[in-house]
Amino acid sequence: MGMEREIKLALPADQFDMATQLFITRTGNTGHAIRLENIYFDTPAWTLARSKSALRLRRTPDGWLQTFKTAGAAKDGLHSRHEWEMPVAGEALEIDALLRECDVPDVAAALRQAAPKLIELFRTDFTRTLWLVQQDGAEIEVAIDQGEVIAEVNGATRRAPISEVELELKHGDEAALHALARELSAHIPGLAPDDISKAQRGYRLREQ
Template sequence: MAQEIELKLAVPDASLAPVAAWLDANGEAKGELTLLNVYLDTPERDLARARAALRLRRKGAQWLQTLKTAGQSQSGLASRHEWETEVACEAIELQRLPDEARALLAPLAARLAPVFRTDFARRTWILEQDGARIEAALDSGAITAPATHAQERIQELELEWLSGDESRAADALRALGARLQAIAALTPSDLSKAARGYRLAGVANA
């Protein structure tokens, strides 16, 4: 089980160009790709009530399944548990997940169905900050909830801790965030894409 530690910042239109230019100048550009994602839950929204999110992601020719469990988020800085494995196609494969994740999903498996989508283009860079290795991901796209015919824009920067002293990960992310906020108007965001998707789908307190 991985521990995901990240800082999320909302990016207004006027900040897109200066943020990308700063990242080009100060980080190692890793390219751009399109990520197509569908989030699943039961009709009773068992995962939402447990503050968990289950996602199938198409990344080029590769399919990934990801389960994230309840975490904490304050001033855009989030920490949560995450399991991610490859799958053969757009279908959940419980046997590829570790025991803890499989135990959560197995009772729900027969009733899982798509609830909303998050589809976006992602540009990524790798940066160093105070001994930490950090991935910066600039996402632009949309969240759609077919049942409510609702759509919401995605335009955000995610700074994710990759390696270094984990006890100092939050400080390193905040320091890098402050450097970026000095060159563009960026606002910390505590809502994950999954939380926003559930709200669009009409699920309260997701």
């Protein structure tokens, strides 16, 4: 099990170029852009959402990954949550493998209960541009995500935009995350902490 610690910041769409240039200047490189296609699963009764967890298949340039994570805690854009992630053979969940790794009993129980009734609820498709930033002795992975959430509801397609900056602590003190977030907010107009995950956006889109 890993504990993910990241700060999520809502990025105004018209500030995308400014944010990109800031990281190019900071790191001396143009960043690494990848396309990520994600499918989120739950039961029709939202068993996983009610247990404050989320289940995802992600297609990356290197293959498919399945990820199971808890909602955890989010305050002022800082998200702290349990996460289990592993490669899978293709576009299909491998629930037994996740259950072997998941070591939080109540969360594992919710996944076991949901498994027979899982359906696709929504997708998130976006381009992620990545940089590694050194901040106060810490290493932080910076991602700018641009794309959309897509949900098919009663034969209609619903869409919501994704435009955000994610700062994920890889090594070092959590204080470095906050320091970098403050620095970015001072330079990018409209950048603001965001406590809503992409999964939560998908559920809200279906509720509309």
